[in-house]
Amino acid sequence: MKTATKLFFALALVGLVGRIATQVVATNMVAKAELIQRVKPAEKELAALTGDIGEPLGPPQKMIITDEKAFLPQKGKEGQRLVDDDYLQKNSIYPLQVKTVNFVSGLVGYGFLGLFLFGLIVAFLIERRTPKTSSPKQTPVA
Amino acid sequence: MARLKHMISTLLTLGMASLTFAPVVQAKTFNIGGPNPASQIFTVESQADFEDFIGRTNEITGKLTYDAKKKIGTANVTVKLANLDTGIPLRNEHMKSSQWLDAAKFPEAKFDVTNTKALGSDKYAITGKLTLKGVTKTITGEAIIKYFPESASTKAARFNGDVLQVKGSVRIKLSDYNILIPAGAKTKVSEIVTLKLSVFATTG
Numbered sequence: 001m002k003t004a005t006k007l008f009f010a011l012a013l014v015g016l017v018g019r020i021a022t023q024v025v026a027t028n029m030v031a032k033a034e035l036i037q038r039v040k041p042a043e044k045e046l047a048a049l050t051g052d053i054g055e056p057l058g059p060p061q062k063m064i065i066t067d068e069k070a071f072l073p074q075k076g077k078e079g080q081r082l083v084d085d086d087y088l089q090k091n092s093i094y095p096l097q098v099k100t101v102n103f104v105s106g107l108v109g110y111g112f113l114g115l116f117l118f119g120l121i122v123a124f125l126i127e128r129r130t131p132k133t134s135s136p137k138q139t140p141v142a
Numbered sequence: 143m144a145r146l147k148h149m150i151s152t153l154l155t156l157g158m159a160s161l162t163f164a165p166v167v168q169a170k171t172f173n174i175g176g177p178n179p180a181s182q183i184f185t186v187e188s189q190a191d192f193e194d195f196i197g198r199t200n201e202i203t204g205k206l207t208y209d210a211k212k213k214i215g216t217a218n219v220t221v222k223l224a225n226l227d228t229g230i231p232l233r234n235e236h237m238k239s240s241q242w243l244d245a246a247k248f249p250e251a252k253f254d255v256t257n258t259k260a261l262g263s264d265k266y267a268i269t270g271k272l273t274l275k276g277v278t279k280t281i282t283g284e285a286i287i288k289y290f291p292e293s294a295s296t297k298a299a300r301f302n303g304d305v306l307q308v309k310g311s312v313r314i315k316l317s318d319y320n321i322l323i324p325a326g327a328k329t330k331v332s333e334i335v336t337l338k339l340s341v342f343a344t345t346g
Contacts, residue, residue, distance in 0.1 A: 038196070040180075040181075040183055040198075042181065043178060043181070043299070045298045045299040045300065046178070046181060046299050046342075048298070048299070049290060049295045049296060049298070049299045049305070050288065050290075050307055055181075055183050055309075055340045057183075057185055057196050057198065058185070058187050058194060058196045059189075059194075061194060088229075089227070089229070094229050094230060097193050097194060099191070099192070099193060099194070100192060100193045103191055103192050103193075103329070
C-alpha cells in the first residue's frame with residue numbers, strides 16, 4: 001500500500017470518527033434539553049388581578065438550561081417548564097436551543113461524512129491506478 | 143283622523159323621550175401605562191433554522207378606546223425600537239442598523255387598530271395599520287382584551303381607574319417593510335416574524 005493511499009485512508013478514518021463523535025456529542029447535549037417556555041413573570045398583585053403567571057415570550061421550545069434558579073415553580077399547560085426571562089437577562093444567560101445543536105451538528109456531521117467519503121474514494125482510486133507488482137515467472141514444471 | 147294624528151304625535155314624543163333618556167354607552171379611553179412599566183411588553187419573534195430569538199422592549203406608549211358593552215375598540219400604539227433587546231448585544235446593534243430597522247431614521251413602530259371583531263371569550267380579530275421603517279401596511283391579527291372595572295383588585299395592583307389588558311399579535315413579512323435579510327443571515331432570521339404586544343392601560 002502506497003503512502004498516499006495510507007494518508008487518504010487516515011483521512012477517511014478521521015471523517016468517520018468525527019462523524020460518530022459529532023453524533024455522540026449532539027445526542028448527549030439534546031438529552032439534557034427540556035421543553036421550556038420563557039416567561040416574563042407578573043407581579044403578585046397583577047397575577048391576582050389577571051390570573052396570568054406572566055407573559056409568555058415566544059412559543060415553548062426545547063432548550064438546555066442548567067441553572068435551576070432560572071426555573072419558576074409552576075408548569076405550563078403542555079407540561080413545559082417555565083423559565084424566568086428576567087433572570088436570564090439579569091445573569092446574561094442565553095439558553096442553547098436544541099434546533100441550534102441539531103443545525104450545527106448536522107453541518108459538522110455532513111462535513112465529516114464528506115471527509116470520510118472523499119478519503120475513501122481517493123484512496124480506492126489511487127490503489128486502483130497503481131500497477132500491481134508482477135509475480136516472478138514460474139518455470140513450467142516438466 | 144285627529145285621533146290618528148294624536149297617536150302618531152304621542153309615539154314620536156315617546157320615541158324622542160326614549161332617545162333622550164336611553165343610557166348612553168360610550169367607549170372609554172385608556173392610556174397605556176401602569177405602576178410597573180416592565181409589564182408593558184413588545185416582542186418580535188423570529189423562528190429560523192439556526193435558532194429562534196426574541197427581541198423585546200418596554201418602551202410603549204399610546205391610547206386605546208374600548209366599549210365593554212359593544213365589545214369594540216381602537217388602538218394607537220407607538221413602540222420605540224432603539225432599545226430592542228434580543229439577548230445578544232452585537233445582535234441588538236445589528237437590529238438597529240440601517241440594513242435592518244434603521245432605528246436612527248425610523249425610531250418608532252406605530253400600530254393603529256381601527257377595527258375589532260369579538261370572537262368570544264375575550265378573543266378579538268383586529269384590523270389596522272402598521273408603520274415600520276417608514277412603510278405603512280394594513281395588518282390583521284388576533285387580540286385578547288380583558289376589561290377590569292375599578293375595584294379593590296385593580297387598586298391592589300396599583301392601578302388608577304378602570305383597567306384594560308390587551309395582548310395582540312400580528313405576523314408580518316419583513317420584506318414588506320423594506321427589511322431585506324442578507325444571504326448570510328437567512329438561517330438566523332426568519333422572513334416572517336410575529337410581533338406581539340402585551341399592555342395594560344387605565345382610565346385613571
